Amino acid sequence: MDKPLEALIVDSILDAIGDQRLRAGTKLGEQALSEIFGCNRLHVRRALSMLTGWQVVDHLPNRGAYVATPTPQDAHDVFQARRAIETTICRNAVRQATPQDIADLRAHLAEEDAARGHDNRPVAIRLSRGFHILLARIGRNPVLARYLDELTMRSSLIIGLYGTGHATLCAEDEHARITDAIEARDEVQALALLDQHLRHIEAGIHFDDAAPATGALSVALRR
């Protein structure tokens, strides 16, 4: 149990980014993190290095690490990459989904529904992203799944920065209709709905108002 120390830091920060608790631009001080996680500063340093590999942390020499601030160009590239990758993932899912996979998707949709019903926005955000991750797992291509992990993280940063109000969540009925198409093995329909869905998300961002970073690190990383 001595290995996953820095992996825990990485996962914790990734979760916080994916859930939009950590916003673009917040400073990730080494000392602060080592106190939060009760560990050596070198472990923090390695974790931050891994996170820069994920493209979600920028490392400015002698000035520290900051949660990455995607540019409008980044946003466009990320969403185009998502369409490219999730299309293939979805095709895999249509062809390979087992009854258990479909059941998992239905259960996930129910959770999403419940979170919305309770107006639980933080959980709704997490589950909204989780649908795409679950789809990737069903697609059974770890390489693509890994890239999608990274791209959804960056999407969270983008939406947190440029997203406007109601557009910060995936429309749930779109998730449901994609699930229907997968269950019906309707590949063309599933791919079309997914592409449409991703374009809807992208349409919900506007580069005029970029909300600045704020908030305390320690509370953003509380679980």
Add this chain to the structure above:
Amino acid sequence: MDKPLEALIVDSILDAIGDQRLRAGTKLGEQALSEIFGCNRLHVRRALSMLTGWQVVDHLPNRGAYVATPTPQDAHDVFQARRAIETTICRNAVRQATPQDIADLRAHLAEEDAARGHDNRPVAIRLSRGFHILLARIGRNPVLARYLDELTMRSSLIIGLYGTGHATLCAEDEHARITDAIEARDEVQALALLDQHLRHIEAGIHFDDAAPATGALSVALRR
């Protein structure tokens, strides 16, 4: 000029992998590398950490770093990911290629031709990979280009491991025909040729004979 120290190590090893000078499974000892690059062991350590982020180095705790050895499953996933990503890259290229871009592609094809003419296999391997990288640059999506960098690296490892004889190089006329289609702005044709091309490469690997790692580290990293 103090920054790119570990970046130099990373690039040097990546180049060696991309050129198939470094084969899957070779050990990357920290001391050996720090002597080769004349630097601190910690810099080597960080470089190796970045390379594991690229999925081209496996890090076994307390046992050191090794050039990754892709499994047959990895091979399938990597090539499927390449088809997904390069399709979008190629579509971008068809739509956005400038006359200068076309000229660059033609110049590259000429280089490839020359290398084959001189039976210069190492250079031919590098250029063969370079065509795909050049295409990605023309596609003007750095996110996808970054992923393709990684995937072509892993492809080099796969082909070095499982590739059979003549199949270890891209067929050059396929590169030329793809270039023709791009110049003619024939999107359908370009995408079809590229997909075909990638399937040809994948068809050239056979999992029966996996050549083991061998050779001295220092000579593989000579530039």
Add this chain to the structure above:
DNA sequence: AAGAATTGGATTGTTAACAATCCGTGTTAT
């Protein structure tokens, strides 16, 4: 002689102290 334990050397992992850089504050000069 074959296999299991052991020891030595080499390699990796960690720690703590030290050096360099940056940022904000306060001072001084124009």
Add this chain to the structure above:
DNA sequence: ATAACACGGATTGTTAACAATCCAATTCTT
């Protein structure tokens, strides 16, 4: 009063020594 400058505290980067682990060769036992 404003702007340039200088200082002090804080943060990041580096170094070197130390501890832990692993691997291979040797020795010991049956």
